[in-house]
Each structure stands twice: as C-alpha cells, then as structure tokens.
Amino acid sequence: MSRTCPSCSTRLLSPTTAHKSRGVLMGLSGKRFKSTNTALHFYQNRQLELYAAKEANRLTLRQLVFFGRSMTEERLVKSANYVRTELPVRIAHRLRDLQALPFIVVTQEGVARVYELYWSAFEKFRSYPHIHNLEENEAFCSFLRNLLEEHAGVIPNLSLGLSLSSPYLPPDQLDSFMRRMLVSRISRRVLAEHHLSLSKGFMASSHSSFGSSSTTDSNTTSHSSHSNPTSNSPGGRASSVMPSESHVGIIDTGLDVLRSVEKCKRLLRGRPFWLEDFREEVPSGSGDRKEKGRRYIEGREWPEVIVDGHLDTRFPYIREHLEYIIFELLKNSMRATGSKHRDEDVLPPIRITIVAGTDQVGIRISDQGGGLTTSYITHPSDLFSFSHIRNAARLEKARLGALRSVSKSARGMKATVDEQVAALRPGEGLASGEEDVESEAGVAPHARIGIGLPMSNIFATYFGGSLELVSLDGWGTDAFVRLPKLGTNHEGIEV
Amino acid sequence: MLATRKERFVVGVVSRRGYHRRAPDPATPEVAQLLTRFAKHPPRPLTLSTLLSFGRPLTPDSVLSSVSYVQNEIPRRLAQRVRSIEALPFIVGTNPFVARVLDAHRKSFLLLSTYPQVKSLGENAEFTSQLESLVETHANDIPTMAKGFQECTRYMSPSQISNFLDGAIHNRIAVRLMAEQHIALSRGLNRPEETANRIGIVDMACSPASMVRMCGSWVSELCEATLGVAPKIIIDGHPDTTFAYIPVHMEYIITEILKNSFRATVEHHYKLYGSSSTRRLPPILVTISPSPRIQGLSHVALRIRDQGGGVSPSNMARIFSYAFTTAAPSDEPDESGGGPYAAQHIGGSAAVGTGGAGEGNLFEEMTGKGLQIGMGTIAGLGYGLPMSRLYAKYFGGSLSLFSLDGWGSDVFLKLRCLDEAGDVEI
Numbered sequence: 001m002s003r004t005c006p007s008c009s010t011r012l013l014s015p016t017t018a019h020k021s022r023g024v025l026m027g028l029s030g031k032r033f034k035s036t037n038t039a040l041h042f043y044q045n046r047q048l049e050l051y052a053a054k055e056a057n058r059l060t061l062r063q064l065v066f067f068g069r070s071m072t073e074e075r076l077v078k079s080a081n082y083v084r085t086e087l088p089v090r091i092a093h094r095l096r097d098l099q100a101l102p103f104i105v106v107t108q109e110g111v112a113r114v115y116e117l118y119w120s121a122f123e124k125f126r127s128y129p130h131i132h133n134l135e136e137n138e139a140f141c142s143f144l145r146n147l148l149e150e151h152a153g154v155i156p157n158l159s160l161g162l163s164l165s166s167p168y169l170p171p172d173q174l175d176s177f178m179r180r181m182l183v184s185r186i187s188r189r190v191l192a193e194h195h196l197s198l199s200k201g202f203m204a205s206s207h208s209s210f211g212s213s214s215t216t217d218s219n220t221t222s223h224s225s226h227s228n229p230t231s232n233s234p235g236g237r238a239s240s241v242m243p244s245e246s247h248v249g250i251i252d253t254g255l256d257v258l259r260s261v262e263k264c265k266r267l268l269r270g271r272p273f274w275l276e277d278f279r280e281e282v283p284s285g286s287g288d289r290k291e292k293g294r295r296y297i298e299g300r301e302w303p304e305v306i307v308d309g310h311l312d313t314r315f316p317y318i319r320e321h322l323e324y325i326i327f328e329l330l331k332n333s334m335r336a337t338g339s340k341h342r343d344e345d346v347l348p349p350i351r352i353t354i355v356a357g358t359d360q361v362g363i364r365i366s367d368q369g370g371g372l373t374t375s376y377i378t379h380p381s382d383l384f385s386f387s388h389i390r391n392a393a394r395l396e397k398a399r400l401g402a403l404r405s406v407s408k409s410a411r412g413m414k415a416t417v418d419e420q421v422a423a424l425r426p427g428e429g430l431a432s433g434e435e436d437v438e439s440e441a442g443v444a445p446h447a448r449i450g451i452g453l454p455m456s457n458i459f460a461t462y463f464g465g466s467l468e469l470v471s472l473d474g475w476g477t478d479a480f481v482r483l484p485k486l487g488t489n490h491e492g493i494e495v
Numbered sequence: 496m497l498a499t500r501k502e503r504f505v506v507g508v509v510s511r512r513g514y515h516r517r518a519p520d521p522a523t524p525e526v527a528q529l530l531t532r533f534a535k536h537p538p539r540p541l542t543l544s545t546l547l548s549f550g551r552p553l554t555p556d557s558v559l560s561s562v563s564y565v566q567n568e569i570p571r572r573l574a575q576r577v578r579s580i581e582a583l584p585f586i587v588g589t590n591p592f593v594a595r596v597l598d599a600h601r602k603s604f605l606l607l608s609t610y611p612q613v614k615s616l617g618e619n620a621e622f623t624s625q626l627e628s629l630v631e632t633h634a635n636d637i638p639t640m641a642k643g644f645q646e647c648t649r650y651m652s653p654s655q656i657s658n659f660l661d662g663a664i665h666n667r668i669a670v671r672l673m674a675e676q677h678i679a680l681s682r683g684l685n686r687p688e689e690t691a692n693r694i695g696i697v698d699m700a701c702s703p704a705s706m707v708r709m710c711g712s713w714v715s716e717l718c719e720a721t722l723g724v725a726p727k728i729i730i731d732g733h734p735d736t737t738f739a740y741i742p743v744h745m746e747y748i749i750t751e752i753l754k755n756s757f758r759a760t761v762e763h764h765y766k767l768y769g770s771s772s773t774r775r776l777p778p779i780l781v782t783i784s785p786s787p788r789i790q791g792l793s794h795v796a797l798r799i800r801d802q803g804g805g806v807s808p809s810n811m812a813r814i815f816s817y818a819f820t821t822a823a824p825s826d827e828p829d830e831s832g833g834g835p836y837a838a839q840h841i842g843g844s845a846a847v848g849t850g851g852a853g854e855g856n857l858f859e860e861m862t863g864k865g866l867q868i869g870m871g872t873i874a875g876l877g878y879g880l881p882m883s884r885l886y887a888k889y890f891g892g893s894l895s896l897f898s899l900d901g902w903g904s905d906v907f908l909k910l911r912c913l914d915e916a917g918d919v920e921i
Binding site for chain 2: 309310353355356357358359360362364371373468470472473474475478480
C-alpha cells in the first residue's frame, strides 16, 4: 500500500520512506518534524533564545515535599502551570547547549535524533495553553506522560552519539556536556513525575477510589506502583500513616535504606549465575550452558551480601534514584567477584555498610572483585566518563552494538531499577516484531551498555551527594555513596 | 614624655641592664661564606638506584664511594635547608623553637662542609659515628618546628606553612635517606650476617603483615596506657606478601595511621556506650593486597578500616593540613572540634625533648630507636596524616582517607616496590 505525502502529494515508494517536502521532514512514522537543516530553523531561533535567557528555578527536596504535603485543587493547578512554564526553560537551556556543540557532533546519529526530540518538546510546551482546572490538568497529565514516553530513548541515543563523537570533542568538554544534559533530564523528569504523582494521588483520594494504584501502565514510571498515596487526603493534611509509606509525590519521606538494599540484593541474587566467557567451547563435562558471551554455571550462586551499620536508617529521598545507584554498584561488584574467583564455587561476600551521619547518609559497598585498575583505567573516576578517550571500554564493539539497539528500541531507557529487572525477565517489555540484539528466547541478558556508572554518579550528585570508587588493586573495590539527609541542597542543574 | 620619677627610674634600669629586644644572631662569617659557596651548586638529583648501587655489591670500595657521595651531597642539601629557614618572615625566625632548629642546621652544615675527605675505612668509621650523632640531634626537628609554627599562626597563613613544611620535610627525607643508607652500608660491611635481603636501609623482603603486627602491639600498649583499653587488629587479604621497601618509613606511616584508628575507635566507643561499658571494641581491619603489575610498576596496597566514627564532611578538607588543630587549648575534648584526628595543644617542652631516649617524646620519628622511646601521648600534634602522606608519596605511593561520617574511616595506603623504583628522582 503506497502513501502520499500529505504536504506535497508526492507518491511515496514504501510506507517507511522518509521524505522531505518544503522544509517539513516527514519522520519514519509519518509524524512531522520541523526540518532542522534549513535556513528557516536558523532564523526561528529567536523564540528559543527568549526562553533560554530565563533562569531555571533550582528546587530543593524539601521544597518539593513541602509543596506536595497539603494538596488542594488550587495548588495542584498551580503545580501544573509551574511545570508547564519551567520545563520549556530547562529544555531551552539544553537546546542552546546542543547548538553550541560542533556541527559534526550534532549531525551524528543519535545526537541528531535527540536534538529533534527536544525541539519538538520545546514547541509543544511553548504552545500549551494555561491550565485552569482539574479537567485541564488531566489532559496536561496525559500530555506529560506521552512526552516522557517519547523521550525514553534519549539516554542511549545521546550516549551512543557522544561515544562516536569522542574524536571531535575533548573529554572534559564531552563529559561536562553530557553531565549537564543528564542532570537536566533527571530534573525535568523529577518535576514532571512529581506532578503526575501528586495529581494521581489527589484524584484518587478526592474520588475516594482508594486501594492499590499499582499501575501496570508502562507510560508512568515505576514508583507509582507503590500502594496508596496516603499523604494526599482531601482535608489537605498529611495523614500520619505507617512511616514506610509516607510518600509525597515521588518522594518517600521515610525511605528505608535497608529495604532498598535488600530489594536490590534479592533481585540480583535471584538471577542465574553466569560468567563472562567469550571462548567458543564450553569446558567439557561441566554441564554449563553458553549463550552470547556468557557461561551459565549450574549450582553456583552469586556472592552473599552482608549488611551492617545503622540498619534502621531512614531519610527523605526519591527511592528510584537510590535503588538505581545501589543496583548498579552491586551488579558491578557481583560481576567482578564472580570473574575474579572464577574457579571457586563459593564466592567471597560483598559487604554493605549503611550509615546515618549528621547531614549525610553514607553507603559503602565493599567487594573482593580484584579492584579496578586495568590498562584502561588510570583513575577510578575515569569510569564516570562518557568519552572513550578516557574510558576506552566504551568503544568496545559489543558495547556500541548494544547501545545502538537499545537506542532504537521503543522501550528506550529510563534508568530505573524496575526497567533493569524487566530486562532480566524473558520476553518482557519488547515491542512485537522488533529486532533487539540482546533479547533471547530464554533469559534476556542485560546488555552492558556502559552507562551504569556515569548515570549512578549523576543520580548521586543530583541533590548534592557524591559517589566515589576506590580500588584496592588486586583485592577489591570500595564504593562510597553519600546522599544528603536534610533535603536542603538545591538541584545540581545549571541555571 | 616620662612624667614621674618612677617611670624614669624604670627606663633607666632597663637601658642600663640592656633588657631590650635584640635581633637574633646571624650566621658567623665562616658559615655564611660556606653557605654561599654551597648554595651556588644545587644538589644533584638523587635517585634510588644511586643509593642502592653502593650496596650492590657491598665492598670496601663501594663504601668509600658512598661516603664520598654523602660528603658532597648532604652539605648541599643542608645549605638549602638553612637558606629556606632564613627566608621565613623575621618574626617567625625569632620564635625560640624555629631558632633552635636553624641553629642546629647551621652547626651541622658547618661540621659536614668542613669535614676532611674520608679516604679509608678507619676514617669512615669515625665519620659515620659523627653522622649518627648528627642524625640523633636532628631527630626532633619536625616536632620542634611544629611547636614553633603553632605559635606563629598569626604570622603565616596555613598554606604558607604547608608549602614550607612540604619542602622542608621532603629535603629532610632525602638527607636522612643518604645518611642512614651510608650508616647502614658501613655497618653492613662489618656484619654481613645481618644483611641478608637488605641493601642498606632497603629491605628487599619487607613484610607488611609483620610490620602491622609490630606497630600494632606498640600502639596497643600506648592506647591501653592512655585510654584504658585498646581494640584488636585483624589482618586479612594476602598476609604473606613481601616487597622491597624501607622498613623505617613504613613503620612510621603505619604507626601514625594505627594511632589515629585506635584513638578514634576507643573515643567513639566511649561516646556511644560510656567509658565503663564492657561491650567489645570493634576491631581494626587491615587488608593487604599486592597489586598486579600495571605498566611495569608494582605496588603493595593496604587498607586500614576502623569504626572510629569517621570524619565529618566539614573536617575532611582539613585533616591533611598541618595547621589542623582543635581550637581550645584545654583538656576538655572539644565537641565540635576536629575529633580524634585533630591535634591537641600540648604545652611547652613536654612536647619536644632534646632527643634523649626515655623522655616521653611525642613524636618518635624516624630513628631506629623510635619504638623504644617511652610512652608518649597518643594524641600527636596533628602532623601524622600529612607527614605520612608525604612519606608515602615520596617514592611514588599514595595515602588517602575515605570516611563514613558516623561510622568509621578507611585509609588506603599504596607503596611502590622499590626494587624497580630505579631512576625515580627522590
């Protein structure tokens, strides 16, 4: 079945042909994208500059909590308009940042895609009308959800594009650019998801439709699968409930660190044990299964995780952020331990220490995985780099291939633990008919796309915390995560 | 205008008896001339392979080459040191502790720069014993200067003090290395049975685990004597590791780190559970790991992990600074102060002796007799961490501290194997 271009009525040869007509680029799915290569684009930049000239409002966690505690219709609408006006400012800053990069970088696959996406989002926000009531807020929430979904592919796209751009950008510039992009992205998602969560909570309690709002809607992110948003009763006061469930929007005001640690531990230890093994043959008689560079060893378990310290530590934070970091680090520790002790059946344990300090929560993850120093890495902080000049591991073919496929997949990557876990379960989360390199009939191995550590670093530093990796070469690695406890630090975005 | 008779009387007495301030003496003309001469020829770069070469093999000739090297190089470096102290602000130079150090250096310089050329083993024996007593005299230089600088914080900024001390200590390590190496080689020639595995002061098979045990038992005694109780040390990792290093450097560093950890552990424990608690102290965990060879270099790494309460984020920036002390010069532990890692003011000469054994010196530094000097206090002047780091970095190693505020600290010590350090300038 052939199609015609709605704009110029030219016949298109196949349903998926991209076609450019009169400055309007038809995307692969028929959606219109403004052409970003034309003079039109250049002269229309004024609008963007107006927004980019404004300063972003950097919030603190406390402000987010405080605002969400006593929700009324008026406040909710206010929140909606805040999101509506704040996000385009932040996107505008990112667009200007992108525009300042070398031409050859932005025309690179991946980066170009992101640029177009951002433009589209900017335009949509800019032209979105003022929100006056709950009904309009509902529509706005749908709009937000769709946008979040559309942008799910940004991280792998950007990461791929920048990896390929490494020759054209000095590592420092590349890293700081990528950092600004990712921090801003997190900040926009925090604002958007917080508002969505507040709306949902308010609507749920005002309609008295109580009960588990565990949604399987893949358009909202994982956190709303916690049970009842209890803090938004119609009366406007935060109800005093079990401390473990006192959410305000996406913030858990009594986040139980041990529980998050146990969850990550359970998920990771629940996987079948494998070692990286790129040899062709399986050692005979071992009964091991081999799949795509992994050797699954029957009867061997992932290392035990022993937790000590202040086990009852709780503090207000965004659970997804904390869990992503712990999950990543623990995953790396387990893999390294397995690899270092590949000839042993019982692996040395990983020790996690949780500490509540005066104004920080500290988490130390200590493994015996042999440490970090290899010929690639001169300093552990190189692992946080997106540049392959600093972190040569990033350009490994397997990694690039994985990045390409994740960036193409409709799922994209939102960087949440549940997403990572979904990747572990067979067949889940794949769009039908899609060719996904790392999907398998059996257990889908989670491909190493190499952004786990840089992302963890960004999550950790977002509200002013830190992540440090220290290597005891030959023995193991210690990871120190520090997160601010008081919620008084501003978001680490650029204004 | 002096009004009363009394005032005029007082002034009269004062001026007659000469009780007015005098500037300290400059160097004697002889010394001044020598200094100028030696300062004209800056010292040649010192490499470890040079030092080791005099001991491989160890023969009478090699010992004589060694003494000739020492006689040329040490005075040059001493001249540098005298010059750098003389370059300090005048008011700092008038401080009695600083003045004492300057004076000692001038004397040593004079002695060595005018010493006749050693040409035989007999003469060398005489020279070496002179060298030994010189080393002894200078044993407490750093604590003495430390005391002086403590009193001069009004006149020099922390970074100025830091820069000066870094340079001074670096120079000092070089001089002592040369001196002690020569002394050890001379001794070794006469007692070959003691030199298995050693080239002068370098032990080719240094065992970090034994070192930790030895320092640990010493610090443990000190801790029990001062604080009443001491934690245990558990060693894991690869305790059988041995490598080439200078034992006395390692001993110093490990002792300092253990002192900090022990003290922190006990004080934190008391704070949590009271001083009469019978609850067991959390042990200090030392992990030893030889690192794989990267780019031809190998290290041995140690991690010393304690549960001493950690260092608060606000103090982290200061723990490696020489000027880090608690504010109140009283015996009360300052609540908001630096905690276990900060220094405390110690009064007067109790802090620094004249180097004799058994005086209870605070800072039994890098002398062979260091361990036998009697019980000092476990709270030093706060120089332990920055000095240890300097020693660690001296041959290309490192020392870093990571803290979990509210729980404890991890100190990572990385030391480079000296049998390959070769042409690194030290």
